Amino acid sequence: MLITAITKFTTIDFPGKLACIIFTGGCNLRCAFCHNPEFVLPERLEEMKHSAISFETVMNFLKARKGMLEGVVICGGEPTVQVDLIERMREIRLLGYAIKLDTNGLNPGVLRKILMEGLVDYVAMDLKMPLNYEKELVGVTVKDGVLEESVNLIMDSGIDYEFRTTVISGVHNEQVLADMGGQIAGAKRWALQAFRNAKTLNPDFEKVANTQRGELERLAEKMKGIVKEMIVRG
Ligand code: SF4
16 A cells, blocks of 8 residues: 555544545556645656555554544545555554545445445545546546446445535536436435635646635535435535
8 A cells, every 4th residue: 555644533534434645656547636736646656656655654653543533534545446455454453443435436346345344434425527428537448337336336235424515616517516416315415515726737727716615515405305415625
């Protein structure tokens, strides 16, 4: 597992749990608006490899924080591209930690194994646009049905979860969000979060305005009733 960073303490990234965050390097998408290009682009990852954190270091940290931290958030990049993800999750699990997995949903096969083995307590899946993602926005062609499979796996899993959307001016409007909502109708939770233009994979997106909280609240209000709970972040 390529671990690029650790946040040692968070009260907001794992609902209901005091947690730390493990950031993994590498992703199977190339979202134009991605604000972590250093965790995604192979040439940037090469630069980071010398400062990567070993899994042993992470385990030592987790052993030392037992009783203080309750959970571990694994995010990316995209964690499911790590070939040893499941093995590492088992090891974290054995220490007694709850695990939250952040994923873009492109690897339903890995997600299925994780869910079947009971290795995760909370899944947050990105929903970037209506499920037939446009290559211009996410950088790769996503096979038909892949994202729907992940959505269904999560919604049928019985564990806690959320879908989350970074709302970007010029990409998302009320109609687009309504279309997206229709694809996760009845879901437990949908979080709308603000786009920030400070650093993006495609520099063109640095010219796009930051999303205002008022706009997120307006859109969330309009989407009420499609899912059980709407959340606004940012
Ligand atoms: S936004 Fe997420 S899914 Fe998209 S390229 Fe960045 S890390 Fe990968």
